[in-house]
Amino acid sequence: MIPPDHPRYRSLVIRERLARCAREGVVALEGLTAHGRAEAFDYLIGERSTASAREAARVAAALVYQARHPVLSVNGNTAALAAAECALFQEVTGCDIEVNLFHRTEERITRITRILEDEGATVLKGTPERCIPLQHDRALCLPHGIGSADLVLVPLEDGDRCEALREMGRTVVTIDLNPLSRTARKASLTVVDELTRALPLIVEAYRGMSPAEADTLVSGYDNTYLLKAAIAEIVRELSRALD
Numbered sequence: 001m002i003p004p005d006h007p008r009y010r011s012l013v014i015r016e017r018l019a020r021c022a023r024e025g026v027v028a029l030e031g032l033t034a035h036g037r038a039e040a041f042d043y044l045i046g047e048r049s050t051a052s053a054r055e056a057a058r059v060a061a062a063l064v065y066q067a068r069h070p071v072l073s074v075n076g077n078t079a080a081l082a083a084a085e086c087a088l089f090q091e092v093t094g095c096d097i098e099v100n101l102f103h104r105t106e107e108r109i110t111r112i113t114r115i116l117e118d119e120g121a122t123v124l125k126g127t128p129e130r131c132i133p134l135q136h137d138r139a140l141c142l143p144h145g146i147g148s149a150d151l152v153l154v155p156l157e158d159g160d161r162c163e164a165l166r167e168m169g170r171t172v173v174t175i176d177l178n179p180l181s182r183t184a185r186k187a188s189l190t191v192v193d194e195l196t197r198a199l200p201l202i203v204e205a206y207r208g209m210s211p212a213e214a215d216t217l218v219s220g221y222d223n224t225y226l227l228k229a230a231i232a233e234i235v236r237e238l239s240r241a242l243d
Helices: 009-023 029-044 051-066 076-093 106-118 159-167 182-186 195-207 211-220 223-242
Strands: 070-074 096-099 151-155 171-175 189-191
Touching: 009 076, 029 223, 051 151, 051 171, 051 189, 051 195, 051 211, 051 223, 070 076, 076 096, 076 106, 076 195, 096 106, 151 159, 151 195, 159 171, 159 182, 171 182, 171 195, 182 189, 189 195, 189 223
Parallel strands: 070 096, 070 151, 151 171, 171 189
Antiparallel strands: none
């Protein structure tokens, strides 16, 4: 048992949860490596939501607010880390939720769906089709889900699907702690923040959104500027750590 007063308590609890989910077949073993890489970047931003992340979260809320058919795409890591946050996001925004996996098996899809539904989410079901021009299983999605979405929110995304969706004319909002990743650079908008912090920020902004504010945020944002701001925040955090 991890003592609550341990200085790394939250991080260790999350690691334990991911390890358990890996043993249960929810998280792919490769997903543990991806989480470790992301956690390193979280250290670099000070394990907090930065100013640029908060600004990006407001823009993300505005994009979802204006979308005709937003879909939240969930993989194993997302379900293990933030099933409750995904359910709340759906409740507030009315978006659809679809399970989409690189390491795809029906057993994993069933397990991830159950985790989300246990938190109150409604998960799209049906027969997937190869709707995205990719050679791996993330090409498979539901025609009434990601296949017809105008906006896809893709936490913990892999870059090739992000790029393919953009080439299909979709708006892609991603949550990625690494501002240098291909996903972060190819997305329409990147929130450089940890998933369980970012989703509530987007929900909070969405709840207070007005049509006029959404128009202003969407027309005025620049993802490259936000990524550069995130990198500058990392540099400042490193400078403080070395003082």
